[in-house]
Amino acid sequence: MEGSAPRRTRIQQEKRELILEAALEVFSTNGFRGSTIDQIAEAAGMSKPNLLYYFRRKEDIHETLMERLLETWLAPLRELDDIGDPLTELRSYIRRKLEMARDFPRESRLFANEILQGAPRIMPLLEGELKALVDEKAAVIKGWMRAGKIARTDPWHLIFSIWATTQHYADFDVQVRAVLGPDRGGDGRFEDAARFLEQLFIDGLKPKG
Amino acid sequence: MEGSAPRRTRIQQEKRELILEAALEVFSTNGFRGSTIDQIAEAAGMSKPNLLYYFRRKEDIHETLMERLLETWLAPLRELDDIGDPLTELRSYIRRKLEMARDFPRESRLFANEILQGAPRIMPLLEGELKALVDEKAAVIKGWMRAGKIARTDPWHLIFSIWATTQHYADFDVQVRAVLGPDRGGDGRFEDAARFLEQLFIDGLKPKG
DNA sequence: GCAAATTTTGACCGATTGGACAAACGTTAG
DNA sequence: CTAACGTTTGTCCAATCGGTCAAAATTTGC
CATH class of the missing domain: 1.10.357.10 (Tetracycline Repressor, domain 2)
Incomplete structure (x- = not known):
């Protein structure tokens, strides 16, 4: 099972939500492979490396969303x-x-x-x-x-x-x-x-x- | 509208069918963007350039299939x-x-x-x-x-x-x-x-x- | 106010992708 | 047999992709 939930700052919580909301939009219309990190980042209003600071892999976003x-x-x-x-x-x-x-x-x-x-x-x-x-x-x-x-x-x-x-x-x-x-x-x-x-x-x- | 159907040799007809069958398999399980020409070519038992000889673009295969x-x-x-x-x-x-x-x-x-x-x-x-x-x-x-x-x-x-x-x-x-x-x-x-x-x-x- | 920690960015990388191309190979009709 | 045509292949390319990294900018705790 998952370890204990990692400590998160206020900014991390907010930005993670922002990303998940954007990813939901993008994934649901393009599918997983049809979506790019850039698309999600743009929809979330941030740069790609910045997004990857919050979710290290594209799959992590999808996984969190599915859970x-x-x-x-x-x-x-x-x-x-x-x-x-x-x-x-x-x-x-x-x-x-x-x-x-x-x-x-x-x-x-x-x-x-x-x-x-x-x-x-x-x-x-x-x-x-x-x-x-x-x-x-x-x-x-x-x-x-x-x-x-x-x-x-x-x-x-x-x-x-x-x-x-x-x-x-x-x-x-x-x-x-x-x-x-x-x-x-x-x-x-x-x-x-x-x-x-x-x-x-x-x-x-x-x-x- | 489409022009008159292009003349096709026996090999062209057979190979096109082969490709469409393979593409149906690949597209239906991976989606359009999730599928690669290589995958379709391999499933059809031919090389990518060879496949592109019969369908010039990936989209053409999908279009034919949908029609x-x-x-x-x-x-x-x-x-x-x-x-x-x-x-x-x-x-x-x-x-x-x-x-x-x-x-x-x-x-x-x-x-x-x-x-x-x-x-x-x-x-x-x-x-x-x-x-x-x-x-x-x-x-x-x-x-x-x-x-x-x-x-x-x-x-x-x-x-x-x-x-x-x-x-x-x-x-x-x-x-x-x-x-x-x-x-x-x-x-x-x-x-x-x-x-x-x-x-x-x-x-x-x-x-x- | 300042040092430590966190956040953001730009530049970059290797892998994969769709597709181009010319050369080589086969087939077919006369 | 051979010339014309159809088919196949290897090589290559530019674009895009997921992801890295170090440095810069910002926020936070004291």
Whole structure:
């Protein structure tokens, strides 16, 4: 595991944040190999050697970014609560995921980029932490099904399809806007999506009469 | 527009195909900027200058690949037929899309890469051909809804969610397999996905009693 | 206010990259 | 057979890249 966090001055904390913010922008639009340190440095408003004073290697930036990302990314699923009303829980899970796609599209794209390339840097996390979390929540959902609270389906593929549909509005945003056109592709598209997804998943999951 | 197709010798046709096949492999796993001409040349079993004899610039390979891709990619949607039975038509559309994710994951990832980066090279096609096709099919679906053949929803977002869920099994394959684990993540995962998606979409779209 | 520590910069380096080019090699048609 | 054409290769180049380094500028602790 990591050693104890190194002591950091005020300037170091500020500049590191600045760099991570700039790197998020650059990495998420160009991918890791498609991004250059110069680009990130310029976006952060500093020179390349100066940036390298805070992060010694390009990979270190990416790594730090990914570590932070995964936690926020899984938070919505973590909140899925065994105790609450099943349909309400699932509805707010979908809503939270869609809000993340709307409010943090760069994070979504960064993640998508990583997975697309075979997840070379986070494979252990996927097989470990992520799998464990999904298995746990799948068991919760299975419990709801057994109790007749929601219709029976495959909980894993249900989760996949919630991920897929919500993240689609971040990752494929340009396509969504291109297809919807200037009128329907405006700010309202996320509300339309929310209505549609609620109907698709929640109505579809209501227990069969 | 392009001039008339240039005359090509037998060797040129064969070698160009070889290069495109190799480039599909390389581009889809590393992205455009993440791939080098050397990599593609090696995968195609020829030297870099030799490859550059057939495609003068790296971009030309990518461009050719994207042009071919879009047609095959849209073919399933093109087949969605006004005449057929609505639920049957939608069911086979979903099945075809999922089969493409299974059989042509590299093409799917290549496309995803392009969109993720803002679709710099195919934006006009998205706003033109793609939008026109989707609008046309959305109208077909709307007709089915008006006729009471399927439940009412937003046809555009319905199409998006079919794209998202099916392509997810190609683009996020490593994540899917990591989460499902060695047992459930084997070859059967596409059949499980097919069953799940059919239930989600088709049952969800049955007209309300 | 000053010495020590931290931050910033410009100059530089080796490796990799996309691509050019001419010469060598093969193929094909008459 | 041979001349014209098509193909392949080795060598080379300029640009870009990630990263180093020592010196200069700045901030900090006392």
